[in-house]
Amino acid sequence: MRPTRAGGWWALVALAGLCAVPAPTAGQESNGYENLQALPADITRDDLGDTMLGFLRALGLPRRAGEGCLHCHVGSLDVPRSQWEWSSDEKPNKATARRMIRMVQDINREHLAGLDHRDWPALQVGCVTCHAGRLDPRPIEDVLGSALALGGVDSVAVLYPVLHERYYGAGVYDLRVGTLASMASRLAEEGRYEDALKLSAVNETAHSGDPGARRVTLALRIQRALDESGPESAVEVFHGLRETEPDEALGFSVLDGIGWRTYRIDRQEDALALFRANREAYPDLYFTFESLVEARHGAGEISREEIIAAYEAYLQTDPDNEMAQAQLTNHRRQSD
Structure with a gap:
């Protein structure tokens, strides 16, 4: 029995925001589409359209008049899409897309499926996970x-x-x-x-x-x-x-x-x-005081006793300063 639109692999495609794609299965009856290699041979027209739309969204490609489809498919906006060579492998981007589809399938089926703790519904990755609306997925x-x-x-x-x-x-x-x-x-x-x-x-x-x-x-x-x-x-x-x-x-x-x-x-x-x-x-800012005395102590310009005395003197003017108190405590501890 084929999965319905309410569940199965269709729930993983782009309209769910993930652009996850199904794995092709053996023994399925062809539906007339030629050269399908990474998608099921019996995929319906609606499901194929939804999947392709998900690819466009995930990669930030234009959807009007099928312009974004030309990223992978051979055709021209000057002729009807019915005359495009949809099955052609001329463009290298199509081979790249197939490889990426298989990568997504492997991650979801082999790697994520083995995790003990997963969000519900179960986490799925897809094109949008990395591409997030752009062609180049790099940061x-x-x-x-x-x-x-x-x-x-x-x-x-x-x-x-x-x-x-x-x-x-x-x-x-x-x-x-x-x-x-x-x-x-x-x-x-x-x-x-x-x-x-x-x-x-x-x-x-x-x-x-x-x-x-x-x-x-x-x-x-x-x-x-x-x-x-x-x-x-x-x-x-x-x-x-x-x-x-x-x-x-x-x-x-x-x-x-x-x-x-x-x-x-x-x-x-x-x-x-x-x-x-x-x-x-x-002159009234604690941070400039701390940086100066700590740098002087680190450079050997003043001793441990002298930096302790400096913090003690500072706290005479600002007794509630917790940062100065913490630094004084730290230096006293190190002097013991």
Whole structure:
């Protein structure tokens, strides 16, 4: 008996949002379709149409007038679809699709079926699980990385706004501020500051008004001054930015982050200069106090007894500060 539309393999196809597909079975009577290799030979017209529609949705292909079908099938929008060569294997994408269908079948039948604990109804993967409405299933970091390797930063600067315009809010890619910011930071670590600042500008445009996007650009400018001219230049840039930039974009965290990044690569003197400047700029903020005294202690500039005394003195002015209390307790424990 063939499964009905209420259950069986049909429930796994695209209209359920998974685009999972059935395995072909032996001994089925052909329904007239030619060259079916990964789908059942007796699949009905409705079920085949539903499955193909699921493929289109999962890969984000256009559905109007069968345009998306041309991704795998041979035909032309200039002629009726009845004249298309549906059974042709001319396009490599069809072979790829068959391989992916079999992969999905294997995962669902062999791997997921063996799990002891599964959601109910039982979890099924499908095309949309990875593709999520796009042809290229890779995460955006890999997509942008390929664009950078093949076409340079200008290629990324063109591609990112296109992806942001099309997919933002769709849950397809991680298009938050941090994605392009991370790529810009990696370029800066390679000394490619012009490229890094170009990407950061693209990020600011895509996320207009977001202080986080602006913060990345400001950090790159300070980091560049540090790497190219030293801590005095970085501090000078920092003070200049404080006169023009809102505190929500700059704030203490920019110089603090650069300071610890510099500290971790054994440029402790440079880092201490940044921490001191940050403390002078934000003298009432606990975080600038903690970074400075911890960095001084780590660099051997002050002893364990001296850092304990520093926290004790701080708590005289802010006795309810739980972070300072925790740090003091930790240092006292280590001194025993």
